[in-house]
Amino acid sequence: MSPSRPASRKSFLGWLASPVYLLYRLWCRSLRYTEINRAAIETTTDHGRPVVLCLWHDELFPLIYLKRRLNIIALVSQSDDGDLLAGVLERMGLETARGSSSRGGVKALLAAAKRMREAGLCGCVTVDGPRGPRHQVKEGAVFLASRADAPIVPIRLFMERRKVFKSWDRFQLPLPFSRVTMVCADAYRVDCDPRDAEAVAQECRRLEEKLEALRPPKLPPQLSLFGRMTAALSDMAAHLAYAFAALLGKMGYPGIRSLGRGLGAAFWACLRGRRRLAVRNIATHLDLPWATAESLARASFTHNARSFLESVLAPDFGLDHPLLDVERPDLLERLKNEDRPAVITTAHFGGWELLASLLGDISTRPRLTVVRTYKNKVLHYVTTRLRSSRGAEVIGHREAAFRVLRTLRKNGYAAFLADHNTGRSEAFFLPFLGEEAAVNKGPAVLAVRGKALVWPVFLMRDGDRYRLIMEEPLDAALLQGDAESRSRAVAVFYTGAIERMVRRAPEQWFWMHNRWKTKRIEAED
Known part of the structure; x- marks a missing residue:
């Protein structure tokens, strides 16, 4: 039996989880996300059924921030790093099951499978963790999917600009303000007895092939500094425009009616092509004299202007x-x-x-x-x-x-x-x-x-x-x-x-x- 860690070290890691969580949130909020085939997850979870999300250990960093609308239970190792990671995940609203291939793994998988069946949680597994070999699928994901009676969704996360560490998994850290693309394969079910080692190994190879087959889509180039500044100004203009619309709504219904009449008259005077089109449409499709059609068209311009303005109400x-x-x-x-x-x-x-x-x-x-x-x-x-x-x-x-x-x-x-x-x-x-x-x-x-x-x-x-x-x-x-x-x-x-x-x-x-x-x-x- 391995010696337990000192309580002081556990306490320190628990204290460290809070600032790490805050830093993680700030880091992730700077990233720009694109999701490809997320429907592979949601078409299953919308019916109340869980899925097992499977990804490589080196691509883990941005995934947790993309958990929205999903209730996830994640398998986390019992190492010191796992203590810190579990603290961060729990602050993000995820459940954790502690264990790995080297310690407490079966117990953690059984606990996770039970929670998935009972509460409809989605399992999340880094299939080559916690120690590798890199990009070789281990049995845990197949075992969990079988015990929880849940399909597997292979996921890759492609980071446009990143720092690659010299760790066993070559862990990838997306640089702030860069783009991250999550690509999901279609969900599929494992078809094997978890006690049959050969069948489980075959399912592991199948999952490995599906993960390796995922490729990043061709995306437009990232905005330049000028482009990002332009986008920021556009966002500011949008918020100012909404504030003006809210102020316009203070005019109330009588004020909007009056303003609509004035705006409709301006449209009638300025939009000559639209004016001719409206009169012709009315005369043709209601079989009316031109003068009557013109009167109705003018009234419709007032109604249309009023419709546009009524959105503020x-x-x-x-x-x-x-x-x-x-x-x-x-x-x-x-x-x-x-x-x-x-x-x-x-x-x-x-x-x-x-x-x-x-x-x-x-x-x-x-x-x-x-x-x-x-x-x-x-x-x-x-x-x-x-x-x-x-x-x-x-x-x-x-x-x-x-x-x-x-x-x-x-x-x-x-x-x-x-x-x-x-x-x-x-x-x-x-x-x-x-x-x-x-x-x-x-x-x-x-x-x-x-x-x-x-x-x-x-x-x-x-x-x-x-x-x-x-x-x-x-x-x-x-x-x-x-x-x-x-x-x-x-x-x-x-x-x-x-x-x-x-x-x-x-x-x-x-x-x-x-x-x-x-x-x-x-x-x-």
Whole structure:
């Protein structure tokens, strides 16, 4: 039996863990992270099942800081270094199981496997630690995965600029302000009896091959000093712009209405091309005389300007707001209480900027608002922060599919603006206001895959008040046919609801948008 360490040394290491933890946090916060295929972890953990995260010992440093949304139990050796590492990890919210291949390893693995099964924790193993040989997988990860009935996710961490130490593992320390890329392989299950030494060795070789096969992606070059200064100024401008938006919100609803009329008149005077497009769209698709179409187009410019400005009022606008009327309270209660996933479709109509805040009030279940991101980073930051001010998370449409499906699996809500023009590859071509339009198929496909209720919801202005208008939902789970035909049926449903709202109050729709720009090619059906 090895002699125990003096209590004074343990006490010193425990005291040292706190300052080391603070230094570690500061160091990691300076790094810039990129994550590749993190879904390999989250698709498993979202169902409450644990995984075993496996990595090389020399790439350990930045991993713990990337633990967000994961509950991890880490295997740590019983050495002096392990005491210090365990203290740091525990301050970061991780659990630890103490042991290694040379001392207490089996006991630690059994304890970790038990905690993983009971609490759904993810195990984390440096597969060639604590003493090597370097980049040779030992049996611990395979044993843990088998005992915990958990899949393995191999992980590599690639550091753009780093210090490599002359230790057995050639430990890598990322330099401050450098970039770290985490690459995950797909999860897989071990298929062996942990008592069969030959089968375990074969699984170790399999894991080793998967780790060695991971490669860093090609990333754009790191910003120069001037680029970093420009980015810092952009961040400062974004925060100042948000402070101005908050100040603008102090004007209240009467002030925003007045400012909207002035801004709409300015748009009408300056945006001549958009003005002609709006008048032509109204005259063509509502079959109205030019003079009438021009009057409606001018009113729509005022409504659109007001919609843009109303975003500053979103933090104050909830379901209990005194200016809000609900046309069908029974449908609202059903949306709030139905224990089903919901895809909410709306349009650039009425007070559409305020709908995200209403979505935040519907429930405490996961809530997503899917939008097209602005190219201007300052405008994107301000609008995203305003739209998410009451609890609904705002995400860009390019990153939506996985996030929406995960939300729907939790019986959450996902809201889409479904009336904008889109490319052929993303569209169903459907009639809209008398002419075929490219209708975004994304909400429909996700609703079918998520077996969701599809709810058309709109916020129409009624004088100085707002009217929440809802239609009876379509249950995507009850549709018949193949996936394509069911998705098309959903898209027809929400496109029809949008058309009815536009015809009900045409001056409140976004007519200056070239809605019918994308045309079907002859080969398409």
